[in-house]
Amino acid sequence: MRDNPDLGITVDCAEAQVLARFWCHALGYVEAPPPKGWADWSSFLTDQGVPEEEWGDGATIRPPTGEGPSISFLRVPEAKTVKNRIHLDLKVSGGRHVDQAVRRTRIRAVEADLVAHGARSVRDDTDEDGRLDHVVMQDPEGNEFCVV
Structure with missing residues (x-):
């Protein structure tokens, strides 16, 4: 077992950018910065070979201090069908x-x-x-x- 795992929460969704903006407001979070070594998200996504038409398929937010769990939003093709088991x-x-x-x-x-x-x-x-x-x-x- 790892010591002090880095916790991230992921939400499947239809509109990653819309939900990221909503939850930034609700939680007082901010857009997560790109990984270390990249000046911006477009550079990171380009270097990872992600096609430009998929750049809006995900978003990650985090507390402004960087302390605490991040939340990622990932576009998926299927709609939500049942009650959440975690909230x-x-x-x-x-x-x-x-x-x-x-x-x-x-x-x-x-x-x-x-x-x-x-x-x-x-x-x-x-x-x-x-x-x-x-x-x-x-x-x-x-x-x-x-x-x-």
């Missing part, structure tokens, strides 16, 4: 110990912002007393995630 949680509320009104305001603000950027709200998850725990959402291609 991202955007933890914005501060936790269950935070006053419910504050939690609700934080969650709803992020929800509204992401809807304005192409996401769709699916449902609210509330407890038996009607307190909002999280909102289930979908990114522009239907991948589920939660705003918690």
Whole structure:
């Protein structure tokens, strides 16, 4: 087993550039720089023999500091057909110990912002007393995630 593996998350999609822009906004990520030794992505892709018509088939984003997992988006021919078995949680509320009104305001603000950027709200998850725990959402291609 390797020590400290470099973690990357990959999302199959129809429009890599669209999803990369959405998730950059949602996570505060930035476009990943080209690998060391290349001044830009076009130089890297040219050197790797990738045909120019395929250059938009992938995109990679990462935290601005470079610390943390990168997320790659790869265009695939098949559409999404079932619910995700893994998803991202955007933890914005501060936790269950935070006053419910504050939690609700934080969650709803992020929800509204992401809807304005192409996401769709699916449902609210509330407890038996009607307190909002999280909102289930979908990114522009239907991948589920939660705003918690």
